[in-house]
Amino acid sequence: MSDRNRELFALVPASLLLVGGFAAVFIQNSASQSGLSLSYGALFLGLCLAGHVVVRITVPHADPYLFPIVAVLASLGLVVIYRISPDLARAQAQWFVVALIFFAGTLIFLRDYRKLERYRYTIAAASLVLLLLPRVPGLGQQVNGAFLGVRLPGGIVFQPTEFAKIGIVVFLASYLRDTRQVLVQGARRFAGITIPKLKHLGPLLLIWGAAMLMLIFIRDLGSSLMFFGGFLAVLYVATDRLSFPLIGFLMFSVGAWFLATHVGHVHDRVDAWLNPFDPALYDRPGGSYQLAQSLFAQADGGILGRGLGGSMVTLPGGGNLVPAPQTDLIYSVITDELGLTGACGVILCYLLFVARGFKIATIARDSFSTLLAVGLTSVLALQVFVIVGGVTRVIPLTGVTLPFVSYGGSSLVANFVLAALLLLISDRARRPA
């Protein structure tokens, strides 16, 4: 089977999941006929086919598994969001179409993605502006103490970090492509560890400073972990020295610890993380309520889950069992409905996506492509880690979206662009001479 036919075939399970998922929710609500779910599935399959045709034409040699994995995650997201609220699902389906248009646009207009290198400082500056946008008075929006959203006219909330992560990675990949040799040359080795010269630590310190500033300004541990971790991954691959990420991680930990003990908002999050079931914290505004409810919901799922539509998303007295079930805490709802088995399936999807991403990085034929693939993949992996780690209480909970699954236009569009870039890199790498 050729690569593209393999990809086409792999889109079938995604549509099956959508049909099955919608049917299950219909039956649970015992409202309308499950025939409707078939038409939803057909529509979804049609959209995926359109995406597939664009892939077939523009990047014929690209990795055949990325797009189906993304489609499976997106269909799962649509089902769970539909289960939470049909209105939100309709909006999400529209965003899915918009995301596919951006996906196709990236594939068509950025075929030579290496020209991004030429605009790296413009891209870096634009990304920084995007990151700081939520702090602009009157424009920014504070959610749970973190500044992550920008309210646009028309009531749309735009999440600039989602786009900034791609821009920052593009900048880092092209910057480190040029400077990596300088970073390694003249470094001393001590006890088997490479210690870079102090002056060469400059860029590292600069980005560390930027991550810390983000932590202070945006007040979001998750996003800064995502950005800084992505940077360390690219740096590690660029220099092939383990000491860089180790030193960087140490610096980040020290900074994060300092801020956690001194900045109120971050401090609260850590408190809630350590004692989610403390009654005082549970009742406090911005306390551990969110996290505790998320843990209850996940425990409720068991091994096989309550069934799609079977969990208690809405409390009998009104209000949601889990706060923000369609965005930050969607993973808890998935675990509640599909159980440990379903949740592991979701994690496996991401693992396979990341494996494909790193595979693309290893076969890429020039450094910029390698570094870009590593960076994009790492940032996505870290985003999943931050939110899944957050809701499962591995790290303090911070609000980032679950890529491709969570409700939200910015997240969906940005991550589809990210996937398109990976496809472009893999097409160039796998193209036969």
Next chain:
Amino acid sequence: MLELSSLALQIGFLTVLYVFLFWVATSALRDVAQAGRPAAAADPDATGLHAAVDSMAVASSGSDAQLVVVAAPGHETGWTYDIGPGATLGRGDVEIRLEDQFASSRHARIIRQGSTLVLEDLDSTNGTWLNDSQLGGPTPLHAGDRIRIGDSEFRFQP
């Protein structure tokens, strides 16, 4: 009845998800196993087969065509290399030596054919790029053409 169909759907849903994952995972693993092989094949151009052909290009020497470094590891931007009667680019012992981990030891060469210079890829592992498209067979060079091998980029100046 409702319970039963619900349960069946639930199991079916999870089954489809895992069948998909299993399929992607096994295909991906096969891919990884395959990737190990071509790397072991090393540089096919290290055989010296092409070396004999190089001498044929000597015929009309005295050209002042040059390659200008746009960006290349180990070279400074703006450096120029005379092509002369023809030159080979690569990581090995060749006329234009690349310090580029993506270059093969004998990666590509430029030879003179009549009055034009022709760029040819020497079965390199990672390919040669001319003006953002990958080189197929031997291709004549024009003023301002950009030649890219891995991280190294040159501009052709006749």
